[in-house]
Structures are given as C-alpha cells and as structure tokens.
Amino acid sequence: MKNVTYIVGHKSPDTDSVCSAIGLARLKELTGDTNVVACSAGKLNKETEFVLNYYGVPVPMVLEDLHIRVQDLMGAEFHTVVASTSLRDAWQIMKDKEQKKTLPVVDDAGKMIGIITIGDIGMAFAERVICEADDNCPITNVFPTSVSVESVMHTEGLVSFQQDDLVDDVRKKMVETRFYNYPVLDIEGRVVGLIGRYDLLSITPKKVILVDHNEFGQAVTGADTAQLIAVVDHHKVGGIITADPIYIRVEPVGSTCTIVTQCYKEKGLTPEKGIAGILLSAILSDTVIFKSPTCTDLDKETAAYLADICGVDAKAFGIEMFQASSNIADRTSQSMIEEDLKAFTMGGKKVGIGQVSLMGMAGFEDVRAELTAAIEAHRVAEGMTYLCLMITDILVDTTELIVTGENPEEVAKAFGKEIVNGSVDLPGVLSRKKQVVPQMTKYFA
C-alpha cells in the first residue's frame, strides 16, 4: 500500500497503546480515510492478546521501524530469466514488460547467478552484425533461439541489495556504481524485486500517527525520520519538534482510548462491538479498573458507555482480564521486565521504569531472586543508571519497587523511604505516571 499512514503506540506496547491504534484506525476508515494501518510497536503482551482474542479483533501488524528501507521502494512486478533463456526471449521480456534495462538471471531456486542488461544484448547484437555482415545474414537471424542469456550475462561485479537495507546506504552505493536497476535479494539470495535509481527520486518519509506516547525516545525506531501527522495521547508532553503543523490531542485522562472514544462521539459514530470491547479493556487496564489516581470521571463514564455497547460488566471483565494475564508461572523474568518498560532521562541519567500488575502476590517469592538478577542484567545491557520494576498488586493496591543500579538508596530517598531487600515498599501506589515518575524526576533533577 502506497502513501499509507501508520498508527502506532509506544515500544513495549501495552493494551492502551495497541487498542487506541486499532480504534483510531477504524474511526479513520469509517470517516473515509482508508489508507491507515494500525500497528503495534512490538510483540503483544499477554493482556493485550487476551483482550483482542476475547473481542475477536485481529492482531495488528508489528511495526518496529519507520526508516525507509529497500522493501518500501521496490516495485510490485519484476521479471527474471534463467541462463538457458534465449537472448531473443530476454529481449522480448525487456520490451514487453517495461523492464527495459536489467534482468536478473536466476537458478532453479530463484537465486541470482548473474545479470543481463540491455547493454549486454546490444553489445552481443553489434558483434554479431559485424561478424556476420559478410554472410548476408538477415537481421532476424542475428539471434537464433540457440543463443542463450548465459553467453552474454555477466556474473562478476554484481551489485545487489537486501530488502531491509536502509535507503541512505543504498543511495551511497548507487553513487559509486553506474547501473540503472539493482536486484533486491532475500537472505537466501533469491531475487525478490528490483530497485532503480529513479525509485530514489520519489522518496517521501513514512507517515505516522503516534498514540499513547509523544516522545521519540518511546517511539519505534526511525519515528524521528517519519512525517508526523498527529499525536493522540494522555501523557506529559515531552518535547517533540515538528517541521509542519500537526494535529495534537493530549488530554489528562486515564487512557488514550477514552480520548479515542470521544473522537467517535464527536463524529456522531458508535464504535462497533469488538472495537468498543477493546477500547473498554484499555481504559480498565490503564486505570487499573478505575483505581489509579490517573482515572477521571470521563474515563468512568466512557467505560460505562463502552461496556453497554459490548454487553459486559466493566468491573467484572476487568478482573477477568487482569487475572488472565497476571499468572506469574506463565511469565519469564525478561517478559516481566520488558512488557511495560519505559525509559526516562532524569538529571542526565538514563532511568528505566517498568511495571508488572498482579492480582495478588502468589508465586512471587519463588521468582524474586531470578527476577532481580535479570533486572540488573537488563540495566547493564541497556546502559541505564537505574532500572526499577514496579510490582503492583492490584488486589490490595500496593507496589513494591525493585531497584537496581548505581545507588539504589537514592531512588528510595525520592519516596522518603529506605531500601529493604532490594526494593522500596510503596503502599497505595498504582500509577507510574503520577506516583513514581514525578517523584523520581524531581529528586534527580
């Protein structure tokens, strides 16, 4: 699809991030903008998988990169020949199929073994005409069908690209070489398309709408090179600079999906049952079933409206949703760290804060040591000064903040507490955004 606009949430996608993208894409389609694709910025977490499955909504495509790559510019149609193809047929293909300059030559498995260009054929033609001029040979017989591609193709000095090569790198290589078209190969070496010099003339950045975040640090790779069309979010605004005016809708509510639902209402539209279900799920997820201090009256009203459409009891469904995804035995340490991890810069330090929500702490002591070691390993790998993981028990509204890094006592002090057993006890804390990030940002500033 050309000229598509991707709608995507933050990395380590959570339910709000994924469902707001799907809900907004559907709204765009309903209002006549069909060239939009809802994406998730990575693998779905268990909760989101449960929610999409529950309401029968298809899993969105994964989009982890917005850089322009070769595969974005390749034409849909391309032709290849084999070594035994006659020169006549090769020439006919070039003529008929609008592939006038270059034909990749492939083996039986589709792997490239050579290239034949119109120049190669022209050269062979000229040689034959000159050689055979004395024999009065008619031009139509210059290339008898017995003359094959193999006799004139070149097999050395081939220049090709991979589908995921960055266009910036391709451009450099094209400047150094003089071909018109270049074969594009997959990792097996099979020809999957062609890219020409002219393809690079028409490059436009990918279009993106960011939902549930507004900082490039949390966005998919290359988002800063894309054309930002709009932002729909409920987080603090973190310093996006744009080249052109864009649509920005940021509201201090509990979930991006609350805003998306308002957008439906403003257009006089009602979300379909499945969409209503996933929008509701995201509100329940982000507000921890209305218990988070980020939850507003508008979130509650919106959830009631959506629950009505999809015919569920909001609170009961919320409990079912959290239970379905919070079984510790089903999760690895790494998945708990990464499922909702955000990176921040606090007083020049790179700080990661993740959150895991549990319905009760059953089974947690069994994994504590392994989890803490994995957090420390992840911190080192990511070059973070601190990596903290909120273990939030939403049955009793409390968080244990596991802290790794330079000087864990400093993190504890941000909350006026002490480190006990490698973590800070934070009763009543449910919200990273309101009850953890501001305290730490202020302390480390």
Ligand SMILES: [Mn+2]
């Ligand atoms: Mn959110």
